[in-house]
Amino acid sequence: MIQKLLHEGVEVETSIDGYKAADFPEITAEKQGHKRPVHTVVVTHFELARMIERVNRRFASLLRTEMTKLGIEDVGPAQAMVLMAIGDVELSVGELLDRGHYVGSNISYYLKQLGDGGYIDRVASQRDKRSARIRLTEKGEQLCANLRNAGGAYNRVLARDADDLRNLEIAFQTLHRLELVWGNAARYGI
Amino acid sequence: MIQKLLHEGVEVETSIDGYKAADFPEITAEKQGHKRPVHTVVVTHFELARMIERVNRRFASLLRTEMTKLGIEDVGPAQAMVLMAIGDVELSVGELLDRGHYVGSNISYYLKQLGDGGYIDRVASQRDKRSARIRLTEKGEQLCANLRNAGGAYNRVLARDADDLRNLEIAFQTLHRLELVWGNAARYGI
DNA sequence: AATTTTACTTCAAAAATTGAAGTAAGTTGC
DNA sequence: GCAACTTACTTCAATTTTTGAAGTAAAATT
Numbered sequence: 001m002i003q004k005l006l007h008e009g010v011e012v013e014t015s016i017d018g019y020k021a022a023d024f025p026e027i028t029a030e031k032q033g034h035k036r037p038v039h040t041v042v043v044t045h046f047e048l049a050r051m052i053e054r055v056n057r058r059f060a061s062l063l064r065t066e067m068t069k070l071g072i073e074d075v076g077p078a079q080a081m082v083l084m085a086i087g088d089v090e091l092s093v094g095e096l097l098d099r100g101h102y103v104g105s106n107i108s109y110y111l112k113q114l115g116d117g118g119y120i121d122r123v124a125s126q127r128d129k130r131s132a133r134i135r136l137t138e139k140g141e142q143l144c145a146n147l148r149n150a151g152g153a154y155n156r157v158l159a160r161d162a163d164d165l166r167n168l169e170i171a172f173q174t175l176h177r178l179e180l181v182w183g184n185a186a187r188y189g190i
Numbered sequence: 191m192i193q194k195l196l197h198e199g200v201e202v203e204t205s206i207d208g209y210k211a212a213d214f215p216e217i218t219a220e221k222q223g224h225k226r227p228v229h230t231v232v233v234t235h236f237e238l239a240r241m242i243e244r245v246n247r248r249f250a251s252l253l254r255t256e257m258t259k260l261g262i263e264d265v266g267p268a269q270a271m272v273l274m275a276i277g278d279v280e281l282s283v284g285e286l287l288d289r290g291h292y293v294g295s296n297i298s299y300y301l302k303q304l305g306d307g308g309y310i311d312r313v314a315s316q317r318d319k320r321s322a323r324i325r326l327t328e329k330g331e332q333l334c335a336n337l338r339n340a341g342g343a344y345n346r347v348l349a350r351d352a353d354d355l356r357n358l359e360i361a362f363q364t365l366h367r368l369e370l371v372w373g374n375a376a377r378y379g380i
Numbered sequence: 381a382a383t384t385t386t387a388c389t390t391c392a393a394a395a396a397t398t399g400a401a402g403t404a405a406g407t408t409g410c
Numbered sequence: 411g412c413a414a415c416t417t418a419c420t421t422c423a424a425t426t427t428t429t430g431a432a433g434t435a436a437a438a439t440t
Contacts, residue, residue, distance in 0.1 A: 043362045045344040049249045056246045058372040130418045154235040168233045171364035182248040320387045
């Protein structure tokens with residue numbers, strides 16, 4: 001019965017991309033117990049990717065206007081994201097690369113601007129003088145704090161109740177899974 | 191009890207961004223019944239945004255390599271996403287703008303390249319000669335089909351069982367919610 | 381018929397991203 | 411202990427992507 005529903009879900013209208021039932025073979029083959037109502041829509045990885053692209057665009061422009069409101073002119077939203085990625089810890093460029101899946105030269109470029117703007121400090125580690133240790137300056141922390149503060153309004157709207165929270169967390173974990181799958185695929189092939 | 195847990199969740203270690211309990215006031219105030227285990231982590235909208243940025247980056251590079259494999263040299267991943275956004279329907283530029291939250295001049299630029307590459311056809315609508323109707327050519331459809339085909343492997347990995355599917359769907363819907371909230375905020379203020 | 385609005389396009393500039401090459405510090409093998 | 415290799419970045423020169431202002435032509439409005 002559940003398999004039936006799932007299988008029929010494959011033909012449903014909400015999908016834009018189109019996909020084959022054969023792409024989800026385990027679903028029709030497996031038996032499982034469920035506690036929750038069943039979806040009639042199957043989401044493909046392309047639909048998700050397009051959604052992610054859109055949402056990312058939206059957030060970037062939101063961040064841009066938020067920063068304009070704050071009077072930040074010397075760095076853009078991408079640099080602000082780097083700042084948020086650094087957070088309140090001290091780390092090396094390499095660790096930062098991992099945190100955001102950036103490309104090295106890209107981060108170097110951002111860090112230069114952030115350094116010039118006085119948002120970060122860089123100290124060469126004395127253990128390994130190749131490795132630059134990065135941390136936010138007062139100014140950098142202030143910007144992060146302001147952005148987080150502005151973000152509070154969104155958290156209140158997005159996380160109204162425990163259900164919302166659960167969904168946000170599932171979304172987060174699912175995106176993390178995408179991150180791993182897509183990342184591994186890029187490195188080792190699927 | 192649940193409120194306790196949620197409230198304590200606010201202080202939990204997984205969070206990178208840091209945030210205040212006051213940003214989630216309804217949670218501590220409301221009583222609700224639950225069928226599922228409770229999370230100990232609260233996801234902020236910034237953490238999600240950073241995750242989305244990372245995942246987006248990963249997907250773009252995946253798409254790039256996939257296209258290289260297919261021998262596509264004349265257009266990039268961004269253009270391919272536009273192609274996927276068009277899908278198998280005929281639509282106007284305006285409709286396409288809505289589909290991807292693009293900026294007009296941006297889409298114009300992409301459509302020009304896609305047109306030059308022979309991936310799309312554009313016909314002026316005879317109802318309204320300002321409005322260009324866009325649709326994929328044979329070549330465009332072929333590229334989409336190839337990409338979807340390559341994507342099948344990811345769908346199989348990502349959607350192994352009904353639980354996966356449900357999570358993918360929740361992620362999709364949650365992202366859609368983010369899209370709306372962030373989009374409205376950008377237009378009307380929060 | 382004049383004005384305004386819509387639906388795009390064009391262009392120039394800026395921002396973001398990539399990739400190849402470089403540098404300096406560590407590490408390893410002999 | 412020193413040559414060769416690796417690591418941890420940076421620099422630079424493209425390329426790609428995105429923006430924003432200005433333009434055009436068709437439709438709608440007044």
